[in-house]
Amino acid sequence: MEGERRASQARSSGLPAGGADGDSPGGSAPFPGSSGSSALLQAEVLDLEEDEDDLEVFSKDASLMDMNSFSPMMPTSPLSMINQIKFEDEPDLKDLFITVDEPESHVTTIETFITYRIITKTSRGEFDSSEFEVRRRYQDFLWLKGKLEEAHPTLIIPPLPEKFIVKGMVERFNDDFIETRRKALHKFLNRIADHPTLTFNEDFKIFLTAQAWELSSHKKQGPGLLSRMGQTVRAVASSMRGVKNRPEEFMEMNNFIELFSQKINLIDKISQRIYKEEREYFDEMKEYGPIHILWSASEEDLVDTLKDVASCIDRCCKATEKRMSGLSEALLPVVHEYVLYSEMLMGVMKRRDQIQAELDSKVEALTYKKTDTDLLPEEIGKLEDKMECANNALKADWERWKQNMQNDIKLAFTDMAEENIHYYEQCLATWESFLTSQTNLHLEETSEDKP
């Protein structure tokens, strides 16, 4: 039944968390000891917001996973931490609801920018209130993303929509662009809220709740721009070294990320192109129907037939419009988000490699006694812990991400197929009823004409 599949060997070698078989409808948690029940949550059961819910949920005691606070306060060793990674299925415990809406334009003497209203509803104790409303601009989202990456360098942070799209844009602030961005920002925040670790991040909380001036003053604290830039330069240099000693499972992960990135980019291009072609088809179709009406003005015997044809064409035209809008709502944003995700993933790999590089260089220093080695063992110990945590965090988040990706892609393409089926069904009904009306009126004629 299947066509030849290339490089089937590559597939069977699988990825670290192997366990689930391709055909099991439930899709199971990769870690055998999981208490995950129904697992693959059917699209019909969930709201769109909840489909990001994990199968495997980290322990709510996520403070253990906070990489930024790697201090002696860490109660346990990395080994025991692994055991603490639980996989709990808690779909009903969503307690943070976020919406992004009401884009508004602000004009100052220096610049024009858009802010979005963000409404947060929550039952969590650590929040001062149960409802918050704030306004944020794109820059603020960028800041939040930066902070999350800093705090969790090897977690897969959701992507932000691009700053501005180069192609096909007349100006930054056209309505479609703003709406697309608003939807993407909404998704961004909700993905963070659904992430077992990120959802408890302090900067995230401040982003959702602080008033404008509070946020500005908070932003000013923390490492300055220069130091962050300095880190990046070092990071690029040292991550190259980290690649050498990358463990096998991460090599495979990296391969996957590279290939996935290629494919998803292609799919993005293809999908955009389909949308464009459909739009042009629609534009031409709009002209097609009315010509039949014009024709009917000079054909007394064919008036009804021609008018009926015209109305069929118009109805198919409308169906095309609906198909297009379905495509732009269900498929395009999802595919595009994963294009951005693939870039994120490469960043995550780099950061992991960077930590590895740091560790390796210290180990090297110790081995070859290049510098003063008194403090090295302790530093190395800390770095080893850090590496272990980073790797585990990435591994676990990777599985979660993959599962989400499969769900999202599957849903998006199923929707696309559904839109197309619906489109063809509508057109079919239209033309069939035309045919019926024609044969009803002239039963004798058509029976003569039938071959």
Place this chain on the structure above:
Amino acid sequence: MEQAPPDPERQLQPAPLEPLGCPDAGLGAAVGKEAAGAGEEDSGVDTMTHNNFWLKKIEISVSEAEKRTGRNAMNMQETYTAYLIETRSVEHTDGQSVLTDSLWRRYSEFELLRNYLLVYYPHIVVPPLPEKRAEFVWHKLSADNMDPDFVERRRIGLENFLLRIASHPILCRDKIFYLFLTQVFFFYLADSRLKALNATFRVKNPDKRFTDLKHYSDELQSVISHLLRVRARVADRLYGVYKVHGNYGRVFSEWSAIEKEMGDGLQSAGHHMDVYASSIDDILEDEEHYADQLKEYLFYAEALRAVCRKHELMQYDLEMAAQDLASKKQQCEELATGTVRTFSLKGMTTKLFGQETPEQREARIKVLEEQINEGEQQLKSKNLEGREFVKNAWADIERFKEQKNRDLKEALISYAVMQISMCKKGIQVWTNAKECFSKM
């Protein structure tokens, strides 16, 4: 099909010796009712909608004006103003009006309508358009055609123009006027009619049916060409949509290589995308047959025109012969009675250089009488020929009409059948693909 416009010159011609053309030509009727401006000579072949359109009371308004940019005939950017024409039908019972048509037109399209009316109703005082350019301005600023006040006044003027036409007993029934209000592409028909008129002979009394037939063939030709052109563009776009999906096939296949769980689903879905993409080739090939059927009637239009031309030639010939005969008879009469009314060279020279002798006059009369006799014979046979031609031609045209109606209807039905088949294929492929996706 529209009636031929009444020719006012008919009123001034002496009544012909024999009825020309078809015995039941509009001529007799036209002479009788000409004074009233016979516009109600309904050939009975108006479209249903055209008749119904005028049964209800309608309101016309030019309600809005909008600045637009577009490309003109020279493919250069230009700015112009477009006006919204809204037509409402008024329900008698409660006086409420319902919007039935609305479209945008620019000034040049109003001009086209007016030119058409001028040519087709030469004996009617056609309402004027508001000025094309702002003239007689007392304020420098309002010389600009884009000036809002000028635009507003022009909007009112255009509305007035349309209302005057709508309230004119003859012009209001004109089909091109109706199309102006309701059809975006009306200019195809107006334009072709104008062109057709320029090309005709000065045939004074053509058989109305042939004139109508000529109009019809022009309309048929222009509408089918337009339809074929748009169909080709639509087919082109459709091809694009289908073929791009084929790319999914390739990428899905490559992607499936790195996916453990999704791989099978992706791979087989990709296969269905390939099937989908390649299905368009057969679909469009079938549609070419449909296009060919339409093209045949596009070319038939030329054949119809040829028949009309033949009739015109014969008619022209007949009219010239009748005219010649009439003038000879006149000369003869004058010679016989001695009165000189008609101008002839002989008559002039006689006047200048002296009277002719009675014998000379007798001789001339005799020659003329012979010619008159001959002429009458020729006219008789030409008339007979003409009527024979009309009878046969019209019989064939009726046959042609039946054939055309059958063929075109069949073609349209086959088009529907093709669409149905395309839809069924689409449903099949996408249902298969959906199943594969859901198994991912």
